Amino acid sequence: MNLTLHIWRQKNTRSPGRFVRYEATSVEREMSFLEMLDQLNEKLLIQREEPIAFDSDCREGICGTCGMMINGVAHGPRRGATVCQLHMRYFRDGDVLRLEPWRDKAFPVIRDLVVDRRSLDDIIQAGGFISARTGSAPEANSIPVPKSSADLAMDAAACIGCGACVAACPNGSAALFTGAKISHLALMPPGQPERARRVIHMVTAMDQAGFGNCTMHRECEAVCPKEISVSFIAQMNREYLRANFKEREVVAPTAG
Amino acid sequence: MKEAVADRESPVAATAANTRSRHWLVVFFGSTVGKKVVMALTGAVGVGFILLHVSLNLLVYAGPATINGADKFLKSTGGWLWLARAILLGAVVLHIVTAYQLSRMSLGSRPVKYQQWEPVGSTFASRTMRWSGVLLALFIPLHVLHLATGALHPHFVPENVYRNVVSGFRVWYISVLYIFAMCLLALHLYHGAWSMFQSLGFNHPRYAGWIRPVATTFTIVVVLGFISIPVAVLLGAIS
Numbered sequence: 232m233n234l235t236l237h238i239w240r241q242k243n244t245r246s247p248g249r250f251v252r253y254e255a256t257s258v259e260r261e262m263s264f265l266e267m268l269d270q271l272n273e274k275l276l277i278q279r280e281e282p283i284a285f286d287s288d289c290r291e292g293i294c295g296t297c298g299m300m301i302n303g304v305a306h307g308p309r310r311g312a313t314v315c316q317l318h319m320r321y322f323r324d325g326d327v328l329r330l331e332p333w334r335d336k337a338f339p340v341i342r343d344l345v346v347d348r349r350s351l352d353d354i355i356q357a358g359g360f361i362s363a364r365t366g367s368a369p370e371a372n373s374i375p376v377p378k379s380s381a382d383l384a385m386d387a388a389a390c391i392g393c394g395a396c397v398a399a400c401p402n403g404s405a406a407l408f409t410g411a412k413i414s415h416l417a418l419m420p421p422g423q424p425e426r427a428r429r430v431i432h433m434v435t436a437m438d439q440a441g442f443g444n445c446t447m448h449r450e451c452e453a454v455c456p457k458e459i460s461v462s463f464i465a466q467m468n469r470e471y472l473r474a475n476f477k478e479r480e481v482v483a484p485t486a487g
Numbered sequence: 488m489k490e491a492v493a494d495r496e497s498p499v500a501a502t503a504a505n506t507r508s509r510h511w512l513v514v515f516f517g518s519t520v521g522k523k524v525v526m527a528l529t530g531a532v533g534v535g536f537i538l539l540h541v542s543l544n545l546l547v548y549a550g551p552a553t554i555n556g557a558d559k560f561l562k563s564t565g566g567w568l569w570l571a572r573a574i575l576l577g578a579v580v581l582h583i584v585t586a587y588q589l590s591r592m593s594l595g596s597r598p599v600k601y602q603q604w605e606p607v608g609s610t611f612a613s614r615t616m617r618w619s620g621v622l623l624a625l626f627i628p629l630h631v632l633h634l635a636t637g638a639l640h641p642h643f644v645p646e647n648v649y650r651n652v653v654s655g656f657r658v659w660y661i662s663v664l665y666i667f668a669m670c671l672l673a674l675h676l677y678h679g680a681w682s683m684f685q686s687l688g689f690n691h692p693r694y695a696g697w698i699r700p701v702a703t704t705f706t707i708v709v710v711l712g713f714i715s716i717p718v719a720v721l722l723g724a725i726s
């Protein structure tokens with residue numbers, strides 16, 4: 232099949248960008264979206280043009296490196312999948328596609344479709360350490376965990392940090408990512424000692440990075456490749472209230 | 488890659504300093520999560536008020552004696568009525584101020600807009616919260632001056648709620664304005680009455696599935712209750 236692509240080209244963070252039109256020819260249905268772009272880049276290289284920069288690593292939907300807006304939807308039309316797991320059979324011959332990078336104040340464009348998502352790492356880092364026993368591994372069943380908590384924590388831990396939630400959100404909010412990260416530790420025994428401090432620091436870091444605030448549009452949930460539920464945003468809010476009004480750990484004087 | 492990396496102060500140290508150097512209440516109410524709690528609590532005051540308001544309004548169908556009697560009872564509570572009014576006014580002001588602060592943050596978070604953005608999860612109501620909110624804020628003083636103080640009502644009779652409602656809504660464009668405002672309220676409540684539970688962190692699996700249907704039912708019942716009155720007056724069902 233043949234496709235027309237309007238791709239955002241931007242040399243670096245400071246320079247202005249613009250859309251450039253490309254024709255992708257002889258695209259196979261079995262290709263992934265990124266393989267289609269690889270093929271286009273090879274053609275550009277032969278023509279001595281600058282290839283299109285986009286991020287990817289694992290190409291099997293588990294690392295969270297890839298991601299772009301395809302026709303106004305983060306990670307494109309396939310639900311519950313990253314763009315590396317989006318195959319060309321989801322498109323038809325003659326389709327016109329617009330490829331844009333994630334856009335958020337906290338995600339400056341580095342080049343073309345590549346953005347700097349370090350603000351998400353900052354949120355994780357602000358969460359700080361967990362108190363864990365070092366040395367030999369403890370006996371596997373020495374810390375009992377309710378099945379329901381383990382399941383929920385697993386759902387939250389599925390977040391791969393791709394940033395699609397931020398990109399899709401009309402408010403540019405990172406609440407789904409932060410909610411997932413806060414919840415997955417709050418639900419498990421090793422997360423308990425620093426539970427209150429962690430949520431306060433992570434919410435502060437989230438606000439500091441310049442993200443917007445959640446008004447529960449649920450766009451994030453709809454585009455999340457790991458289908459993380461907005462109930463983890465409610466959990467973040469609950470954890471934050473708990474840390475401030477219920478938890479007795481002295482929160483204030485500790486650095487994260 | 489390099490230029491984006493350069494000159495970054497340690498965000499972790501900055502976060503720690505940020506939470507340490509300020510009073511915990513300042514941190515709490517300064518955060519987006521704390522501000523959403525304010526939105527939800529002040530919104531909940533509004534929801535409670537709306538429920539009471541529509542219940543009392545529906546007494547109009549029981550005739551002049553009943554609704555005028557209810558009005559007289561409320562006014563006889565004196566200080567309590569003023570306390571309730573003060574709480575309501577405080578809640579509305581806080582709700583609007585916080586909505587303004589939060590909206591500023593969100594609108595500033597995407598300096599370069601998307602050329603194309605398609606909704607896949609949001610609702611019309613959620614995307615119009617700021618519009619419905621601002622228009623409601625304009626409607627509220629008009630409504631108070633019309634049916635509460637009578638300043639905007641050409642045939643206002645003090646202490647006769649029933650008459651004022653009937654003569655007020657006989658003017659067709661006044662009725663249309665009220666019905667339009669109640670449609671805005673429907674939009675605002677459809678999203679808000681669900682969202683406030685998320686903001687407060689209520690989502691236990693035991694009842695989480697009930698929040699959406701309860702909020703929807705509440706919105707429909709309340710708004711149809713309000714709208715029925717101008718419609719009944721225009722149709723001559725109450726006079």
Ligand code: HEM
Pocket residue numbers: 445446447523524526527529530531532533534537582583586587590613616617619620621622623624625672675676678679680682683684686687
């Ligand atoms: C008639 C009185 C009002 C009621 C009962 C009401 C109710 C609510 C409720 C329950 C929420 C949800 C809170 C949350 O998400 O945590 C909300 C949100 C909001 N309200 Fe109101 N509100 C009223 C008037 C207004 C007014 C006058 C404005 C004017 C600016 C406004 C603007 C907003 C905004 C911007 C939000 C946040 C949007 C969101 O959460 O999606 N509201 N309101």
Ligand code: SF4
Pocket residue numbers: 389390391392393394395396397407408411451454455456457458459
């Ligand atoms: S919550 Fe989903 S969309 Fe957001 S960063 Fe994690 S995996 Fe990506």
Ligand code: FES
Pocket residue numbers: 286287288289290291292293294295296297298313314315316
């Ligand atoms: S490249 Fe790893 S998730 Fe797409």
